[in-house]
Amino acid sequence: MTSILILNGPNLNLLGTRQPEVYGTTTLTDIENLCTAHANKHNIELKFFQSNHEGALIDAIHDARGTHDGIVLNAGAYTHTSVALMDAISSAALPVIELHLSNIHAREEFRHKSFIAPVAVGQICGFGAHGYELAIDALVRHLG
Numbered sequence: 269m270t271s272i273l274i275l276n277g278p279n280l281n282l283l284g285t286r287q288p289e290v291y292g293t294t295t296l297t298d299i300e301n302l303c304t305a306h307a308n309k310h311n312i313e314l315k316f317f318q319s320n321h322e323g324a325l326i327d328a329i330h331d332a333r334g335t336h337d338g339i340v341l342n343a344g345a346y347t348h349t350s351v352a353l354m355d356a357i358s359s360a361a362l363p364v365i366e367l368h369l370s371n372i373h374a375r376e377e378f379r380h381k382s383f384i385a386p387v388a389v390g391q392i393c394g395f396g397a398h399g400y401e402l403a404i405d406a407l408v409r410h411l412g
């Protein structure tokens with residue numbers, strides 16, 4: 269059975285509790301439930317994980333090799349800063365869909381740069397929580 273890891277980075281645990289004008293009122297638990305329901309429809313296995321720590325995210329990417337077939341990654345602010353995450357993705361040699369709730373290209377200039385994009389299959393951003401379903405669909409289609 270196809271297995272997907274949904275990996276979420278720093279501060280995403282705060283979703284739905286602060287800054288609703290930017291990130292909406294949906295919580296990360298709501299998103300996990302949405303993803304699980306969507307995965308069940310596709311008959312795929314899904315693991316959902318969030319960490320505020322760069323090293324923990326890197327470990328999760330390393331551990332995904334041999335366990336999962338691909339990753340949906342919302343690396344949060346590490347998207348714009350982390351060469352280490354980029355290297356982890358390259359070394360894991362697993363397909364990664366980069367995902368953002370907000371349209372990072374319509375926001376501050378520092379959010380336009382992504383260290384994930386060059387090593388990802390593609391990027392989905394600006395569709396809020398629905399983006400996670402789009403990313404699962406994109407990954408399933410990519411995996412064939």
Ligand code: CA2
Pocket residue numbers: 278279280282283284285286287291342343344345346347367368369370371372379
């Ligand atoms: O749009 C996204 O999904 C982001 O990855 C979210 C990151 C941001 O740094 C990226 O540029 C784009 C920030 C996540 C912070 O989430 C919060 C949620 C509620 C309250 C405060 C932060």
